[in-house]
Amino acid sequence: MTKTYGVLALQGAFSEHVQILRQMSVQVVEVRLPEQLAELDGLILPGGESTTVGKLAVAYNLVEPIREMALRGIPVWGTCAGMIMMAKDAGHRQPLLGVMDIVVKRNAFGRQLESFETDLTIPALDEIAVTGELGQPFRGVFIRAPVIESFAPNVQALACLKDGQVVAAQQGNMLVTAFHPELSSDTRFHRYFLSLAT
Amino acid sequence: MAEVEKGTWKVKVGLAQMLKGGVIMDVVTVEHAKIAEDAGACAVMALERVPADIRAHGGVARMSDPELITRIMDAVTIPVMAKCRIGHFVEAQVLEALGIDYIDESEVLTPADEEHHINKHAFKVPFVCGCRNLGEALRRLGEGAAMIRTKGEAGTGNVVEAVRHARAVLGEIRRLQGMAPEEWMAAAKELGAPYELVVQVAQSGKLPVVNFAAGGVATPADAALMMQLGVDGVFVGSGIFKSADPARRAAAIVKAVTHYNEPKIVAEVSRGLGEAMPGLEIAAIPEPERLAVRGW
Numbered sequence: 001m002t003k004t005y006g007v008l009a010l011q012g013a014f015s016e017h018v019q020i021l022r023q024m025s026v027q028v029v030e031v032r033l034p035e036q037l038a039e040l041d042g043l044i045l046p047g048g049e050s051t052t053v054g055k056l057a058v059a060y061n062l063v064e065p066i067r068e069m070a071l072r073g074i075p076v077w078g079t080c081a082g083m084i085m086m087a088k089d090a091g092h093r094q095p096l097l098g099v100m101d102i103v104v105k106r107n108a109f110g111r112q113l114e115s116f117e118t119d120l121t122i123p124a125l126d127e128i129a130v131t132g133e134l135g136q137p138f139r140g141v142f143i144r145a146p147v148i149e150s151f152a153p154n155v156q157a158l159a160c161l162k163d164g165q166v167v168a169a170q171q172g173n174m175l176v177t178a179f180h181p182e183l184s185s186d187t188r189f190h191r192y193f194l195s196l197a198t
Numbered sequence: 199m200a201e202v203e204k205g206t207w208k209v210k211v212g213l214a215q216m217l218k219g220g221v222i223m224d225v226v227t228v229e230h231a232k233i234a235e236d237a238g239a240c241a242v243m244a245l246e247r248v249p250a251d252i253r254a255h256g257g258v259a260r261m262s263d264p265e266l267i268t269r270i271m272d273a274v275t276i277p278v279m280a281k282c283r284i285g286h287f288v289e290a291q292v293l294e295a296l297g298i299d300y301i302d303e304s305e306v307l308t309p310a311d312e313e314h315h316i317n318k319h320a321f322k323v324p325f326v327c328g329c330r331n332l333g334e335a336l337r338r339l340g341e342g343a344a345m346i347r348t349k350g351e352a353g354t355g356n357v358v359e360a361v362r363h364a365r366a367v368l369g370e371i372r373r374l375q376g377m378a379p380e381e382w383m384a385a386a387k388e389l390g391a392p393y394e395l396v397v398q399v400a401q402s403g404k405l406p407v408v409n410f411a412a413g414g415v416a417t418p419a420d421a422a423l424m425m426q427l428g429v430d431g432v433f434v435g436s437g438i439f440k441s442a443d444p445a446r447r448a449a450a451i452v453k454a455v456t457h458y459n460e461p462k463i464v465a466e467v468s469r470g471l472g473e474a475m476p477g478l479e480i481a482a483i484p485e486p487e488r489l490a491v492r493g494w
Contacts, residue, residue, distance in 0.1 A: 009219070010219070011218070011219040011220045011238075011455075011456060012215075012216055012218060012220070012240075013215040013216055013218060014218075014219065016215065032456060032457060032460075047215075047216050048216050048218075048219070048220070048240065049220060049240040049241070049276050049277075051235060051238070051275065051276060052238045052276070052452065055238045056452070056453070059453065081216070092275060106275060110297075111271075111277075111297050111298075111299055112209075112298075112299035112323065112324065113204065113205070113297055113322055113323055114204065115204065115205075115213065116202045116203055116204045116209065117202070117203045117206055117208060118201070118202045141208055141209060142209075143213050143216055144213065144216075144299070180212065183212050
C-alpha cells in the first residue's frame with residue numbers, strides 16, 4: 001500500500017519537502033490542522049521561523065497530537081526550525097514539541113551573514129546509497145542554523161562539523177538536521193527518512 | 199571536509215525560502231518589534247517611519263538610524279530587514295556592516311539614483327527588491343536580488359495596487375509558459391529582461407526566487423487574497439501599527455496567511471479586530487507622490 005507522509009505547512013519551506021516526497025511515490029499531505037495528521041506514516045517539520053511555527057502549532061492544537069505521534073514511534077524529521085521544535089530544550093522561552101533528548105542552540109553561528117554551505121560526511125546515508133553515492137559527502141546548507149549543544153546517551157549523532165559541533169542526530173525514529181536537505185537536489189536524506197520503519 | 203562557503207546564492211535565496219508562508223512586519227520601535235515577534239511575524243523590517251508616515255511627512259526619506267536598527271536586532275530572535283534607497287550602495291554597505299539579515303532596496307525611500315539599482319552581486323547580505331511586473335522582477339534578479347516582492351502602493355492601506363502587480367507578474371509567467379522557444383528572445387526584448395532568466399521562467403513556470411506581496415495589505419482577508427493569487431507570503435507595513443489593535447491584527451494576519459485557503463478560519467480571525475488603518479484612494483494620490491513608479 002502507498003504510504004502517506006505529512007509535511008507541517010504552518011510556515012516555512014514546506015513546499016520544497018512536498019516536492020521531493022512527491023518524486024518518491026508516496027502520498028503527501030500538507031498539515032495545518034490536527035485532522036490532517038490522521039493515519040500518517042511519517043511527518044516532516046520543515047525549516048522556517050521556529051517562533052512563528054510554534055505559536056501557530058499551539059493556536060491550532062497541533063502540539064499534543066504531533067508529540068504523541070513521535071512518542072508512538074511514527075517517524076518524525078525536523079529540519080532547522082523543525083529540529084528546534086523537536087528539542088526538549090532550545091534555550092529560549094517558546095513553544096516546543098519537546099520530544100527529543102537534545103539541547104539545541106538557536107542561531108548558533110550568528111545572523112544571516114554567517115549562513116554557509118559545507119560538505120558533510122554522514123556514514124548513516126550509506127545504508128540507503130545507490131550506485132555512485134557510497135561515501136559521497138552531503139552538501140549541508142546552513143541558514144541562521146541551530147546546533148545540538150548536548151544530547152542524551154540514547155541519541156545518536158549522525159553528522160558533525162569539522163570543529164565537532166553536532167548538526168544531525170537520531171533517537172529511535174526521530175531525526176533532526178540543523179541544515180536543509182530540501183534545498184539541495186541530493187535526495188539521500190529524504191530516502192533515509194522514508195526507510196525508517198513505521 | 200571542504201571549506202565553509204558564506205554568502206552563496208543558495209544561502210541568500212534559502213533565507214527567503216524559510217520566510218515563506220509568513221508575514222514580515224514593519225516596526226519602528228523595539229516595542230513594536232516584540233509585539234510583531236509575539237504575534238508570529240517571520241521577520242521584521244526595522245524603520246524610522248512606516249510608509250504612511252513617510253507619505254505624510256514628505257521630504258527625503260533615507261535609511262534608518264543604525265542605532266535604531268541595532269536595538270531592534272538585539273530585541274528579537276527572528277530575522278531583521280532594513281531598507282536602503284534605490285541605488286544607494288553605501289547605505290547598503292552600512293546595513294551589511296551592521297549585520298542585517300536582508301536589505302530591501304526600496305521605492306518607499308527617496309531614490310538616490312534615477313537610472314541604476316545597486317549591483318547586489320557585490321554583497322554577501324541578500325537583497326529583496328520591489329517590482330510591478332515580470333520584466334522589473336527579472337531585471338532586479340539580474341542585478342542579484344535574492345527575493346522579490348510586488349510593490350503595491352505602500353502606506354495606503356489599499357490592496358488594489360498589490361493585486362495589480364501580483365496579477366501582472368503571475369500572468370506574465372503563465373504567458374511565457376505557453377510560448378514556443380523561438381518566442382523567448384522577443385519576449386525578453388519586450389519585457390526588458392535578461393534572456394537566460396526569461397528561459398528559466400518559461401521552462402519552470404515560476405520565479406527562481408521567493409515572491410512576497412507588499413504595499414497596501416491591511417486586513418487578514420487582504421493577506422489571504424494575495425496568498426490565493428499565488429504569492430509566497432506578505433509584507434505588512436503601515437497596516438498593523440496604524441490600526442486600532444496592532445497585536446491582535448498582527449496575529450490575525452499571520453493566521454490568515456497560514457490558513458489562506460480556509461475561509462472559516464479567515465472569518466474567525468477577522469472578528470472584532472477594531473479599526474483598520476485609514477485607507478487612501480490611489481486616484482487621490484498625485485502622480486509624483488506615488489511610490490510604485492520609483493525603480494527602473
